[in-house]
Amino acid sequence: MSRSFYRLLVATAFGLCPLSASAQDSRQIKEPVAPPVCTLVAAELNDAQISLQQAAAPDTGRLQAAIDKCASGQAVRLVASAKNTAFLSGALRLKPGVSLLIDDGVTLYGSRLPADFDRGAGSCGSNDEKGRGCFPLILMEKSVHAGIYGDGVIDGQGGQKMLGASESWWELARRAQREDKHQNVPRMIEIQQSEDIALHRIWLKNSANFHVTMTRTDGLTAWGIHIDTPADARNTDGFDPVSSRNITLTRSYIRTGDDNVAIKAGNQGLTENISITDNHFYSGHGMSIGSETNGGVRNILVRNLSVDGATSGLRIKSDVSRGGLVDHVRYEQICIRNSKAPLDFDSFYGKRAQGSSIPQYQNISLDKVFVLTPGKLIFRGFDAAHAMQLKAKTLRLHSGSTVISQFAILDADDSDLSPKVTLQPASETISTDACTDAFAAYPDRDAIKRRPQLTAVQAEHYAMEKVLGYAGLPGKEASDPWNPLATPVPAADKVNADYVVSQSRKADGVRVFSRLQDAFNRVIADTQQIPQTRQRMYIRIEPGVYEGLAYLPETAVPVTVIGSGSDTTRLRSAPEAAMTGEQFAALYDSTFQNAPAAVMAMYDSIRRRPVIGTFGTPVLWVKSQGFQMRDITVENSYNRSGAAYQPGCKGAGCEGDGIYAKMNMVHHQALALMMDGTDKAQFEQVYLLGLQDTLYMRAGPDGKTARHFFYRSLIEGDVDFIFGDATAYFLESEIRSVGTRTGSYAVAPSTNLMSAYGFVFNRSRFTSDYSLNARAGRFHLARQWFHNQRCTPYDRVPIAGYRCVIGSVNQFNNPEGSITRATLETVGKMVVMNSEIGPHIHPLTPWSDWNKRGTLPYRPAQTSIAGYFSNLRAAGIDPVRDLGYREPLPEGVILGEFQNTAGDLPAWSATENKEKP
Numbered sequence: 001m002s003r004s005f006y007r008l009l010v011a012t013a014f015g016l017c018p019l020s021a022s023a024q025d026s027r028q029i030k031e032p033v034a035p036p037v038c039t040l041v042a043a044e045l046n047d048a049q050i051s052l053q054q055a056a057a058p059d060t061g062r063l064q065a066a067i068d069k070c071a072s073g074q075a076v077r078l079v080a081s082a083k084n085t086a087f088l089s090g091a092l093r094l095k096p097g098v099s100l101l102i103d104d105g106v107t108l109y110g111s112r113l114p115a116d117f118d119r120g121a122g123s124c125g126s127n128d129e130k131g132r133g134c135f136p137l138i139l140m141e142k143s144v145h146a147g148i149y150g151d152g153v154i155d156g157q158g159g160q161k162m163l164g165a166s167e168s169w170w171e172l173a174r175r176a177q178r179e180d181k182h183q184n185v186p187r188m189i190e191i192q193q194s195e196d197i198a199l200h201r202i203w204l205k206n207s208a209n210f211h212v213t214m215t216r217t218d219g220l221t222a223w224g225i226h227i228d229t230p231a232d233a234r235n236t237d238g239f240d241p242v243s244s245r246n247i248t249l250t251r252s253y254i255r256t257g258d259d260n261v262a263i264k265a266g267n268q269g270l271t272e273n274i275s276i277t278d279n280h281f282y283s284g285h286g287m288s289i290g291s292e293t294n295g296g297v298r299n300i301l302v303r304n305l306s307v308d309g310a311t312s313g314l315r316i317k318s319d320v321s322r323g324g325l326v327d328h329v330r331y332e333q334i335c336i337r338n339s340k341a342p343l344d345f346d347s348f349y350g351k352r353a354q355g356s357s358i359p360q361y362q363n364i365s366l367d368k369v370f371v372l373t374p375g376k377l378i379f380r381g382f383d384a385a386h387a388m389q390l391k392a393k394t395l396r397l398h399s400g401s402t403v404i405s406q407f408a409i410l411d412a413d414d415s416d417l418s419p420k421v422t423l424q425p426a427s428e429t430i431s432t433d434a435c436t437d438a439f440a441a442y443p444d445r446d447a448i449k450r451r452p453q454l455t456a457v458q459a460e461h462y463a464m465e466k467v468l469g470y471a472g473l474p475g476k477e478a479s480d481p482w483n484p485l486a487t488p489v490p491a492a493d494k495v496n497a498d499y500v501v502s503q504s505r506k507a508d509g510v511r512v513f514s515r516l517q518d519a520f521n522r523v524i525a526d527t528q529q530i531p532q533t534r535q536r537m538y539i540r541i542e543p544g545v546y547e548g549l550a551y552l553p554e555t556a557v558p559v560t561v562i563g564s565g566s567d568t569t570r571l572r573s574a575p576e577a578a579m580t581g582e583q584f585a586a587l588y589d590s591t592f593q594n595a596p597a598a599v600m601a602m603y604d605s606i607r608r609r610p611v612i613g614t615f616g617t618p619v620l621w622v623k624s625q626g627f628q629m630r631d632i633t634v635e636n637s638y639n640r641s642g643a644a645y646q647p648g649c650k651g652a653g654c655e656g657d658g659i660y661a662k663m664n665m666v667h668h669q670a671l672a673l674m675m676d677g678t679d680k681a682q683f684e685q686v687y688l689l690g691l692q693d694t695l696y697m698r699a700g701p702d703g704k705t706a707r708h709f710f711y712r713s714l715i716e717g718d719v720d721f722i723f724g725d726a727t728a729y730f731l732e733s734e735i736r737s738v739g740t741r742t743g744s745y746a747v748a749p750s751t752n753l754m755s756a757y758g759f760v761f762n763r764s765r766f767t768s769d770y771s772l773n774a775r776a777g778r779f780h781l782a783r784q785w786f787h788n789q790r791c792t793p794y795d796r797v798p799i800a801g802y803r804c805v806i807g808s809v810n811q812f813n814n815p816e817g818s819i820t821r822a823t824l825e826t827v828g829k830m831v832v833m834n835s836e837i838g839p840h841i842h843p844l845t846p847w848s849d850w851n852k853r854g855t856l857p858y859r860p861a862q863t864s865i866a867g868y869f870s871n872l873r874a875a876g877i878d879p880v881r882d883l884g885y886r887e888p889l890p891e892g893v894i895l896g897e898f899q900n901t902a903g904d905l906p907a908w909s910a911t912e913n914k915e916k917p
Helices: 060-069 169-179 445-450 456-460 516-527 581-592 597-607 865-874
Strands: 005-008 037-042 075-079 086-089 092-094 099-102 107-110 138-141 144-149 153-155 189-192 195-200 203-205 212-215 218-223 226-228 239-242 245-250 253-255 261-263 271-281 287-289 297-308 312-317 325-337 341-346 360-371 376-380 388-398 402-406 499-501 537-541 544-547 550-552 559-562 569-573 620-622 628-630 633-636 673-676 681-684 687-689 695-698 707-711 714-717 722-724 727-731 734-737 744-749 759-762 765-768 779-783 803-806 811-813 816-819 830-833 895-898
Touching: 037 060, 060 075, 060 086, 060 092, 239 271, 261 271, 287 297, 297 312, 312 325, 312 360, 341 360, 341 388, 376 388, 456 895, 499 516, 516 537, 516 550, 516 559, 516 597, 550 597, 581 597, 734 744, 779 830
Parallel strands: 037 075, 075 099, 086 107, 092 138, 099 144, 107 153, 138 189, 144 195, 153 203, 189 212, 195 218, 203 226, 212 239, 218 245, 226 253, 239 261, 245 271, 253 271, 261 287, 271 297, 287 312, 297 325, 312 341, 325 360, 341 376, 360 388, 376 402, 499 537, 537 559, 544 569, 550 620, 559 628, 569 633, 620 673, 628 681, 633 687, 673 695, 681 707, 687 714, 695 722, 707 727, 714 734, 722 744, 727 759, 734 765, 744 779, 759 830, 803 816, 830 895
Antiparallel strands: 005 388, 811 816
């Protein structure tokens, strides 16, 4: 570690009063849940129309009317309508007990007309000697069990010009500072004299003044909120508890132009029991207490906080005009960098302050506080009778800091620190490991929803040995180590094969065969005779194109199939989902004559169907545990024959531009490979070619883990061509999108919510023959398969009386339907790491929703388990009450990316890059 970090040397026992165990919110904190919706209000504006405002905000009246009609305990929900996603409003008053729910993608804008907020004196939008001439955008007063919820945005438009004026709300405030006056501008959210209030996941930006204030409020939880306003916007505090108690701010992100948080206690009374936990602060004036402390502030916990770029880090500020007792404040696990005053505890805040309200700070504890860059360290008590009392444990300060101190007591003898604190090297190695992962970039709204990024720590959990190292039923997986790289599949010339499939040798029915299915049949017969100690049976396939199907049921001994080269050895046939059972039998009866009973059972399960369907189409169908394959191509040639692989084909012989230009435009599902409950399946340098539904991997009974490993392989298709609920790891492989569609999905996982892992792609390439017209940015990495049910509860649909509830079956009888828990929990997990993603994949929305919002089968992309439960709650489904989950709810990643790159990637040439796709 750098020697530029030094320790403020203080005694560990100061003779001060011990910290109270109650120095935090006294409630049991849980993630807020939105109440039932009383009415939907649809947007009638779009973002472009907001800047055209010329008169009073058009939505104020209808929003207020909807709020007034709503019963206590319910919420007004703001929703998009067609392309309209915006509301424009003046001051709103939330009726006691009524909540506001703002959908993701919807923005509530504050009006630019001062009259829309005026309290009646006509002063809103001006400067005077008093201020406070404007109502807030949203007022909650004497409310109980209510809040503001949703992933939508409230935008105060503080930087936009006021109507009828030459300056913005922020410019007015800056002028007030120069004129030594008070600006009359609207706050965003004011909460007064209320109880049990929630702010959940909402995005607040560009407030004209303070974003959130609460006064004389008992019980408020702000969970996962985002506050975002420029650093130079004056008086735009983020989150201010004032004369309130039992307040929690957690899992939130704040960057603004004034205090990120300011805990205050003025003439209206004491502020106590405040928890500020697991948050990230950026520009602003830091984590503040004050400046009004005359009402008394006590029992404050600040834990797990990163401060990056704020003018102050941890701050307590007051003076004789508004001072009082600040008592029992705990700072724990704090990381601060790029701050002018990382620690700023000052009793002389106002330079011209007058009065007799003396500030006193006592029982201030700093534990695991790390200041990583130099700045001012200010410790100024008022006088010897009102000395500041500090206790430090694991406090690390930068040696380049400047210390200003007076009347700051650090030991049992009440000796002060004036004129300065001495910084000197710590006696032990100074570690800043606690701050390694503390800082995070301010979240981008689209990135949060569409491109969830793993942390380095999370990415470690997706290493091959971890993904493939667990097996069992969903949620009950246990350690079962498997490292396929430690036991690679041997090449054809490295093994003495038990059986050979050849087009040049004469078949003898014992060791040499003309079809792979005949070799499989012999394996089944022979493994009933050989000792069970035999480790594995090997089949070598010589060069050639082998037409037909091959089915391998469960076997007593695992089987390895080795080709002579992926570019020279091919299994090929063309069954497709619309085929009748009779058509299927006419083509393939001869293949399965005299097959063993287990093989015939597989074949009969298909040929007896009226229509064979997707799962009747595999060219290769495997149920054998521990199956291995190397150096072979498996192709379902349905809709591919008649046009050879022609990258960028143009001119004579090409009908169109690109690959498979002659293909039939009618698409049916057609599998190349179906792995059916097979665990520890290993594929190396295997090419799987198809169009729709190329590779299907099914988990074992009751969702039991079925692990698959693909190494330096190619999987090619057009839509949903890698799918299933098994666990699969793709290493150094290529996923190639081909065909004539202009929009599609490469992967469609259907993993169970409780399964540890789904599909993981590492050091791989997502490519396409993107010379086809209009393909750039139109494809997606994945959509999460969940049986395509018509009854899904996630959004309103234009059907009168529409209702979708949890039930025992998946069905929809217009206008009502039900969906099963099993279907809801089919979330589909996928992670892409260290990989190259071609320009055919949409750069902002690589993870696609299932169908369009507002349609019956709509379901939003589920990126995290926490987000999944939030989506259920937004749909009116309580995971505990309706699905039987227990608190705390499970956490984890569903979709994620890590260190991927985007590039202009050509289709990979299998023949030129055999060893390294």
